[in-house]
Amino acid sequence: MLLKKRSFLAGAATAAAMTALSTGAAFAQDDVTKVGFVYVGPINDGGWTQHHHESAMKMVEEIGSDKVELVYQENVPEGPDAERAMTQMALNGADIIFSTSFGYMDPTVNVAAKFPDVKFEHATGYKTGDNMAAYSARFYEGRAVQGTIAGHMTESNVIGYIASVPIPEVVRGINSAYLHAKKVNPDVEFKIIWLYTWMDPAKEADAARTLIEQGADVILQHTDSTAPLAAAQEAGGVIGFGQAGDMAEYAPSPRVSSIIDNWAPYYIERVEAVMDGTWESHNVWEGIDTGMVGIGEITEVVPEDVKAEALEIKDAIASGEYHPFTGPINKQDGSVWLEEGEVADDGTLAGMMFYVEGIEGSVPQ
């Protein structure tokens, strides 16, 4: 058991060696900045991970491959494996590491503590530190645009919503879409199916068919595959929206628009900050204004006036003159959440686990 004994011996020196190496690495790699990405899915999943990866590659293209080097690892389970993936990158001289799934939060905290000179960026979480920043997107802004189109376009007044995992981000999306659909069409009704997964094409297809059978003629999805769009096309007379990516292969119909995750501007900004030494930890939520939440082209299937109205809301949100959660808004039980003209604060939004008035059913707890 040579192996075991050696590990023991090495153990004592590990902590010291790690710090030494991480500081050493920063000096050794002066000219080329090494950027690490940890992905939860495969880089060609067509959804969440693919868009992080494409944004990462756009970042390299923009800054120049002579100045940055990209390393990544795909399909990394959330937990100790993620911790190892990040440590490995840090040991190999990464200057900044992006961990792109909520479940990487605590592992990122752990690794960040071990490598004080490496910068860490965690997506969609809420913990930060001196060398660990958090970033997330205000997807609910995109949902407001989507809800507006959906409310106008539905003829059956039934909108189907394929929800993924019961977390605040998804609940915010449902509420935002509902409020804006209701605003333009008071008769609108939401039917919501929770799938407890971010991507499972077969389940998504079944869910979309079920919603269509129950009368929905507009399908909104917070899951990442194109299966619901395929189901909408098969049924005919049903529209849907791209999610995470543009899903343009289903345009102009059933896909009439989309919410696009575009992390590239953020990645460029943060890597450049590392390069010129101005990087600072923060916890940001960016939306339509910076382009992190993109609205895919609204196709000709949508009437001109509806399109104009949707774009108007989009512009108002981008300029900051309109907030999708502006009172009066009641909670599902009828109690007042926001008074007339009151705007939701980020703290409440971050933990939003309740439906607004008018949505039936309950958030799974």
Next chain:
Amino acid sequence: MDFSAINPALLIASLMVAATAVMIAAIGELITEKAGVLNLGVEGMMITGAVCGFAVAVGTGSPFLGFLAAAGGGAVLSFLFAVLTQFALANQVASGLALTLFGLGLSSLIGQNYVGIRPPPTPRLDFGPLSDLPVVGPILFNHDPMVYAGLILVALTWAFLKYTRAGLILKAVGENHDAAHALGYKVIRIRILAILFGGACAGLGGAYISLIRVPQWTEGMTGGVGWIALALVVFASWKPWRVLLGAYLFGGVTVLQLNLQAAGVAIPAEYLSMSPYLITIVVLVLMSFDRSGAPASLGRTFHASQ
């Protein structure tokens, strides 16, 4: 809550679609197990079939060729299992698990360039005015060809096992391979054929998901259906018609769950998702009073001592 939105005829029609992939794969595994071989690699063979079928359908523009390729891909992968367990006499449980691991990896390598592509559509069978009949129309006369192919497969398998000499031999090999060998049957050859058939069916089931039910290619898109197929064979006590029944029951639970959610019923989804497995265990216990189903040599390695 609005139950009136649930249309029973449509519900039955969609559970038939939801059940088809798992049913075809389970029929394949049933034949494999009837020959006394336990192949736990169904998931790996399904996903390989899914990607082979998708790639060929996209390449040729023909879903039919796609399904053919899927059956071929599944069978080729199962041949690896056959070599391991029948020639190298490796343990079947371990080999099956290794097959799943290998198949999942292989399929994502093959599928790397097929993400975000739409496969050619598989047309529904045209029954003319029959499809427009109330209730029976959507249930019986408005499906894609594979739904009917699945049903025919069940019937053929049943007839094969019950009425043909080859079926009897297959069962004999699964019941007691030593006796079958003594009677002069080629145990190894029969088992290999059964494994290949199982692989081909699993491949078809996988392609049904990637070409019709979804249709798209994504890594790991079979999402555990192969394991459910394994459960289904047991649930069905190794009887083809019960595979059909079980698949519809499993599919029914899935579809009903979604329908209830959409109708606004708060259901604990996780607990409902457990139910098919718990039901299978109950069936196993009930079945223990009737030992007619399980092949006696299931999972045991055969080697003809000289």
Next chain:
Amino acid sequence: MIFLEKRPQPSKTLSYITPVLAVLITMVAGGLLFAILGKDPVAAIRIIFWDPLFGEFAFYYRPQLLVKGGPLILIALGLSLGFKAGIWNIGAEGQYIMGAIAGAGVALALYPLEAWWIFPLMILAGALGGWAWAMIPALLKVKFGTNEILVSLMLVYVAENFLSAMAIGAMKNPEGFGFPGSRNLQQYPSAHNTEIIAGSGMHWGVAAAFIAAILAYVLLNRHLLGFQIRLTGEAPRAARFSGVKPARLVLFCMGTAGALAGLAGMFEVAGPAGQITTGFNVGYGFTAIIVAFLGRLHPIGIVLAGLLMALTYIGGEAAQSALQLPAAAIQVFQGMLLFFLLAVDVLTNFRIRITLGETA
């Protein structure tokens, strides 16, 4: 005509040589695969097998081998007892989950109380959770003769659904802003499964794995029960004549396997993983089945096989980020390793004879 002739005794020498042979064949076949994918095969093999052990950062990777290998070894040891006796528990993944839920449940119920007895209690609960989950297929087999392979497999799915119900519901961190997942036990000192020596990777679960290996060795070689297990597997009828009670053996083997898997889950959730989350289980229970076979169902073999398996994971990850190999290529590589290991095993038990002319 080529045919196999059963050796009267499995060849001792070959049982040592074949695993090495399999690894070498895998290196060649895997190198070919990497070359087809346009990557340097020599570099890939070096990164997977050599660098984690002797490379620049070996000081980090070696402890990680223990972290990754520990649960595999612990679970595989339990399974091997049953496998030796022809009892097929393939539901260790479920038992692992239930052990973790039971162990974490104790900690979360007591939070934020600090006391020395909390961790021992969690160990007990973890073992009990896994044991109880394994008792379901065991009792059903003993009482009704149901097939334990299938029941234990079904219970994996039940456990997985139960896990996500816990992560989203009862065990959700009340301070977690509504996200699924429990409190992090790493931040709860009384419940944290710490490293025994900092930086060594040697947490209590790894220690338990090595202790279990020694106990399993003693049991199998020096104890009547161990003899009965081996006898039952090799000659069931002879075993019955010599007074072995099959029912008791089933309960013992399944129970032990369940308890060890439960322990592994509990040590994992209290240590490296830290939380109950929907994706807590990453397939240790299934991989351990493979480890048990690679280790030839022998305690020392299992320890080595567990570490080898861990090496392919860790080295594979390193190769991914160093060469940008797709994760799928590593999966295929691992699949190959298993195939070859299983295939070459035939040499241990059989002689290959080549004869001329027809034989039956």
